[in-house]
Structures are given as C-alpha cells and as structure tokens.
Amino acid sequence: MISYLQEILEEGYKNLNIEEKPNVVLSNRPELCDYQCDDAFKLAKKYHKNPVEIGQAIVFEVRKNHADLFKEISVVKPGFINFTLSDFMINKFLKNMMQSEKFAIPMPEKQDLYFLDYGGPNIAKPLHVGHMRTAIVGESIKRILNFMGQETIADVHLGDYGLQIGQVIYGILQDGKKVEDLTLEYLEETYPKISALCKENEEVKKKCEEITKELQEGNPKYQEYFKVIREISGNDIKRLYQYLNVSFDLWEGESDAYAYIPKTEELFKDVIIESEGAKVIPVGEDLPPLIFQKSNGAYLYATTDLATIYERVTKYHPDHILYIVDNRQSLHFKQVFRAVSQIGFMKMEQLEFLGYGTVNGTDGKPYKTRSGDAPKLDSLFQNTLDLFLSKKEENKKMEKEDQDKIVNSILKFADLQNNREKDYIFDIQKFSSVVGKTGPYILYTYVRIQKILEKETLKELSETIYNEEDRNLRLKVLELPIYITKAYEERMPSYIAEYVYQLCTVANAFYQKNHIQNLEEEEKRNSWVYLLTLTNKILKEMLFLIGITIPKFM
C-alpha cells in the first residue's frame, strides 16, 4: 500500500518538478487519516515556500488522476498531508494480497546468498537460556530471508576445540575414565569442576592449555576423546534444537576450521606480525590487535573465526555472512571484520554483526540459578510446560505434540517481541504467562478464526465495508508489507512479532462484535469470510517466520 501511495505521489512530484522521492508512513493519528506524508516540511525549506501551499499543490496533483482511491485527502495545519483510503482501494488491495503467493509484498530485486552463524554452543557445557536466544533469533532471520527470496546456509558452528575441551580431557585423565565410560552427565559435571580448578591452580591451568595444544596438533589419544565428547554432546544439542524447531544446514565447528589455518595464515601473511612472542594482526589504533597464534603455539577463537571465514568464502562464495551472537562479543567481531576487510578478502558491508542483548534475571544481572549457573534449557522447557499445564485442567488432556507447540509459542513470542539488540529481563513467571501479549493469545486467535471458517465456504469480497471493527481489520491486513520489509532490512524479527500481535487484537475485536454464523445477509457474510480467511493465511505464514507452529486445539 505504502509503495503504491508513493508511486502515485511520485507522479505528482514530477509534474511539480520536485526531484525528491516521496515518503509515506502509517498515520500516527488513526482518527484523522490512514496514511500520512510529511514531505511538505522539507520541500518547503528547499523551495522556500509555505508547507501548506506545497501540500495543497501535491494534493491537487493526486486528485487529478486518483480521486476515486481516496475517501479524503487533506492538508492539515503546519503541513501534514493526510490520506483516508476509499473502500474501493482497500478492497482492491485486499484482493491483490489474497491472490498473490506472498501477499503482494515487494521483493528485493537481488537474490543473494547469506551465510548464517547462529548456534555456537560449547560442547563442554549444556545449552542454556542464552543459546535459546541465538537459536530463536537466528532461525527467524533465516526464515525471513528465505521468505524474501534470499538463499541461506546456516551453520551451527560448535565451540568444540578450545581450552574447554582441554579441561574436560584433563578431568577424564585424572578420573582414569575410558572412552566407553563417558556420558553426558559426566561431561556436564566435569567441565565446571576443572574450569573452577584452573582458576585457583596455575599448574592445572598450564596442563589444560598443554592438552589443548596437543589436541590441536593431532595427539591421537586426545583426538579419540574429543570425537566421543563431540558425539555425545552433539546428540544432546540436536535434541534441544529439534524441540525448538531450529535447524542447521551444516554442523561444523571450530575444529573443522583447523584444516584451513595454514591457508588462512598464507592469506594474512603480509599483515601478521610478531609481538610479545605471539603472532598478531594489527587492526587499527583504536582496537587491540587480533591474536592469531598464542606464544605457546596454540590457536584461539579469533584464528578459527578467520579460518572459518576463509573456508566459507572459498567453498560457498556467500554475498553476506551474518553472525547472530551476544553483544558482548562485539569487540571480537570488530577485530575479525577489520582483519578480513583490510586485506580486501571481504568487504565490511558484507559482514554483519547482529548482536543481541544479554538475558538478565529479575535483579538485572545475567540470568543465573541459585547454584550460580545459567539455567539449562531442559529445565526451562519443563518449567514452562508445568506452568502451562497448571493454568487449566483441560491443558493436561492435550496431545503432547500440541503442548510442545504451545510451550514453543510461549518462549519464542516472549523472546521475539523484545528488540533484538537490548538486554532483557527474564522472569519465568512472566515469560510463561498465557494471557495478554503472549504466544497462546496469538494461537487462540488463529484457532478460533479457524473454527469459524470451518463451517463457511470462501466466496467473493464485496465492495462494502460494514463497520469500524471491519475497517480496522482490513487496514491492519494491508499493513503487512511495512512490517515484513522492516524485519527483513533490519534483520529484526521483533517487527513481525509486533505485527502478528496487532493483527490478532483487531481480529479479536472484529469477531467479538461481528458474528458470522446465522448471518443472513449473503454479501456481508461472504466478505467477512474472505477477510478472516486472508487474516489467518497471513497469521500462519508470519507465525512460521517467527518459528511458531499452530496446534490443532487450544
């Protein structure tokens, strides 16, 4: 709708010899108009005229050819141009949306290949709430890109070759465990134990670093342990991602990047210098240098990230690489991006750091359980399910599959309605709420509309709009492209969550007031069935984009 209004205005601007591109936005005063254009202020400054005069000239041009599209176009006080759509125009666009496969949303001209990195679980520790955020946000960004016609490759990028593995192997050696003795439970308790030990005991830390280095150099005994650790941990990680409906095309990790380190070093040979016994890459006066190789010869996170970029670029030639990671890593990625772009291997604008805020507890500090760890995902899923089941007796009778879908909707909607970049407070009680702006509210709306439509058949949309709730719903449906475009351009799924919620509130108001069953006026009935059909079609697709699937019953 907006792009169409802008086209109409552009036509008028040409006739008036205005070079600027028109800009139309959703009205912020819905009682005055549907859409507004605030260009007259800027144009007034540039052409040294009164904004109202310019506004009137623009309106005059628009009226010449498109009068039937508007109920009203007016210029108000300081210079706002207000558009109120005619029923004809609203319905014309609703039909366009219904008939188009992707709701007549303007698609990007270019089709690029995006490489996404939104996993990053450490195979030495269980997944916690922070991993869920990466996974949910990343999966949603991937689906949005695909919806907009873009190609994607997603890599889980396991944290599987650093000091943490050296620490676990140290623990295994101490306990005299054999490969076949290793279990998930054992790994989960060993890592924190040794990690804590390293902090107080310099000897142990040195030993762990030594093991890490030898592992990286290919020590066969350590390699054997490593493979089993990765196998055990990887299976558990897969199970949790599966529960969240999050998938990856590649299950690579830092360890896979090691094969590319020699070539990466070759690529960076002109900029690698020696400093304090380590090999580093200077990345500018304002940043600390990136450490390529430790003075003891071991490699680090930054090295594998460079090698991973090398691998991805040479193998897949992506146009963009997106990192969905915690904001706390912003400095690290700034260094990596600079290193890569300063030698011209990739351009800065091809590399995107999509930082998300830290998940904090009600005290505003990073979320921890009483024992001091970040809560495991398993217990979060279980707690959320328990809370949901306790809300209503009937919930316990639902199929397990539907219960899981609702738990997913609770967690994902609670997460995605927040702005991606900001820290947010995680309170399990509020997070698991099922009333108000929540996943269950959205699902409830969808299921209820579906119930209404079950008894109806889809026919034509008439030219009439019958009342305020009816008009509000039609207008809200027309707003879809605004939100999806923003979500795509800014890589912000929260815009879609927001739209879905708004659509549900107007839909609720609509069907609460307007009953379809037993409605004798044929035209009205057909129109409303048409409108609700389109509404649910959109809801379903948008819910898919934020990773929410719809249960059979609520």
Place this chain on the structure above:
RNA sequence: GCACCAGUAGCUUAGUUGGAUAGAGUGUUCGGCUACGAACCGGAAGGUCGGGGGUUCGAAUCCCUCCUGGUGCACCA
C-alpha cells in the same frame, strides 16, 4: 582509565532515517458470557520519555554535558 550499549507508567516493554495528543502487556479499577470459544472484549486511572542545556516551525529520537546501570578492553570462548 578508555571504549561500546542502555535508562520510557508500579513492573516488563514498543517506538530513535525528527512530525500532530508517547503505544502496548501486566498490575489496580469499573463493565460485559442465554452469544461462531471469556486464554476474550469495552472503559478508567497511571508518563518531568534519567537530569540539565542546545539545534529546529517541530525532539523519546540529533548535538553537548552530567548522573545511574551494564558490558568489553593481548594470548578464554
């Protein structure tokens, strides 16, 4: 110390390429099931948009400054 991010209603928050009266949820409060599902709908109260200054016809949004909180700063990931 330096750098980055944030501060919006009691609580959780949306809105920052400058636009009209700052928008939700929750909590409080009033009203609505003889109805296609009340996990709902309608109304009320609740705001110095951290403080101060500036730019502008117009600032939550841009600039300066101060306060508060978080995070990161060379061999962890």
